[in-house]
Amino acid sequence: MKIVDVCGFYTPLGGGVRTYIDQKLRIAEQLGVDITILAPGVRDETITISAAARIAFLASPRFPLDRKYFAFVDEVAVHAMLDRLRPDLIEASSPWRSADYVASFPGDLPRSLIMHSDPLSAHVYRWFERVAEPPAVDRAFDWFWRRLRGFGTRFDAIVAANGNLAARLVAGGVHNVVTVPMGIEKDLFSPARRDRAVRERLLAACGMGPKATLLIAAGRLSTEKRIPLLVEAATCAGRSRPLGLAIFGEGRCRDQILRAIAGNPHIRLFEPVRDRVQFATILASADALLHGCEAETFGMVAAEAHASGLPIIAPSAGGVADFALQNPALSFRPADAADAARAILALSSAPSRRGRAAGARGMDAHFEELFAHYRHLAARRLAVAA
Template identity: 50%
Template sequence: MRIVDVNAFYAPKGGGVRTYVQRKLKALPAMGHEIVILAPGARDETREVAPGAIIATIAAPSFPLDRRYRYFNDERALHRALDIWAPDFVEASSPWSSAAMVGRWDGGAPRALIMHADPLSAYAYRWFGPFVPRTMIDRGFDRYWRHLRRLDASFDHVVSASRDLATRLSAGGLRNVVTLPMGVEPDIFDPGLRDENLRRSLLADCGLAEDAALLLTVGRFSPEKRLPMVIEAAIAAGCDTPVGLIVVGEGRDRYAVQKACAHSPHVQILAPVRERGALARLMASADALIHGCEAETFCMVAAEARASGLPLIVPDCGGASDQYQADRAMRYRATDTADLARVIRRMAMRGLSHYHRNAVSAAASVRTMDTHFSDLIALYAAGTEFRHAA
């Protein structure tokens, strides 16, 4: 089967979607399928990265809010590319205009919308949630819901990686929603990579002894990740119990992240760790991972932490919440700094070693991306008589 992934979120210096795509380029050919990533780029270009794995770009402008990304703006060029590649199955990986373009393509291949983004949670709920209930926000954004329902009618599947998002999509009137969790890259993250010397060194950088709790947060510095909230909660919890926080990432919200540190010696900001083995070693060497974003569609970093044997502290909604498991994680009220500080204290006072032992014992059972792709292919292969079929 030739699968063309029209992926507006793919960029050479991107985040979780880039990780997902890189594994996809290995996993699908290994299963006997051809995968073409069709992405916006600086120029029209086709590159075979391995047998059966192709990255093709269509010249497109830069996205104004994040220059690492570009966006499809030429529907005819996109349709010409789909005609040339003649896919057996088409994926769209953004719920915005590129998905509508794919929906309007007159080719006969069946298609799936992969929900790599949850714009309502990332923007509307975050902006207006402190003032009005979600039901009212949904009514105010009915135009977006109508857009999603039109996409739903144009696609055979709308694939969600989290139960939370899938439930809301179905409640909003979408009929083709399928919940299919993603996973972690195999053979990278492992509790056995724990390095006590690295842990001691990081705690020393935070001005703390090795009996303190070493917390980790990893993510893009953007408002929806709520890193200032995570930092403020960790500093508040540190007033009662020794807590060090390592913040890993970069992005346009860097000033707000630095400001939240308030010159606390117990918070250290590190540059992104791009080498996967080094990131796996760092994760395995911490005591718990905190995640601040309630708008994740899966939360790759939390899954990677689980595979590293790390306990989690996650919000009570969104994709990160799906990663919660009793006795291996704790949840706090999303967006609530005081409740997050309370949960940090509670986990530290109960004894992180208890949560860590349980997390280590369950690490090997964390779902991999290869299992996800196998399930995805099975979903596609099962439908040989879709309404788009010739």
């Protein structure tokens, strides 16, 4: 089976989509799938990953809100590339322009929309959180829901990675919604990577001794991740118990986060760690993951921390809620720094680690399920055509 993923938000410089794509390219060949990632880039270029996996870049302008990314602007060029690649199924990886281009591609190919982002939760609900509840915001932004409902009729599958998002899509009148939970690199993330020396070095960098609590936050430094809220919560909780917060990431909110830290010696902002083994070691060496975003479609870093044996301190909404709610005391109200501080202080009453979480789902299981569904869609199209 040949799949082309028209991925409008892929960058080689990192991020959750890049992590997902890297694993997709590696696993697809093992599952008998030929995969091409069609992405905007600085120039027309194809990078071969294996005999059955490649990334084809189309020359495109930079995305104005984040210069690490590029943006599709030429529908004709995207369609011409799809004609050359002749896929059996086309994916779109965001509900924006790339989805429009996939929906408008001529022919009767099955197509899928992967909901890698939840724009309403990530942005719009947050913009209006002090003046309106989500149902009122949904009514005001019904143009976006109309867009999603349109995709629900033009795509054979709208793929969500968590049940919360899938339920919201169905309640909003979107058809063809399928829940396919993601997973982690099971051979990489494990409590066995815990390293006392790494833990003590990070605590020392936060001006703390080895008896303090080490919290880790990691990911893109963007507004929806609510890193300043985590800083405020950790600062407040730190008045009651010794703790250090190590934040790993990069992004457009870096200066805002540094202002929030305001010289607090117990909270440090580090560059992202791109070596996956090194990052897995850092994660396993912490005492808990602190996560602030209630708009995750899955929450990859939370899943990785969970597999590493860490308690998860996170909001009670979005993709990370499935992990946080396993210990309700560590779950906090979204956008509530005081309640997040309360959850941090509740960490001492959390169950001690007992090794890797039972039944941790691997990305191989995710792609097996996803590609099996795609084969079913392709077979159904052939049967209808016959």
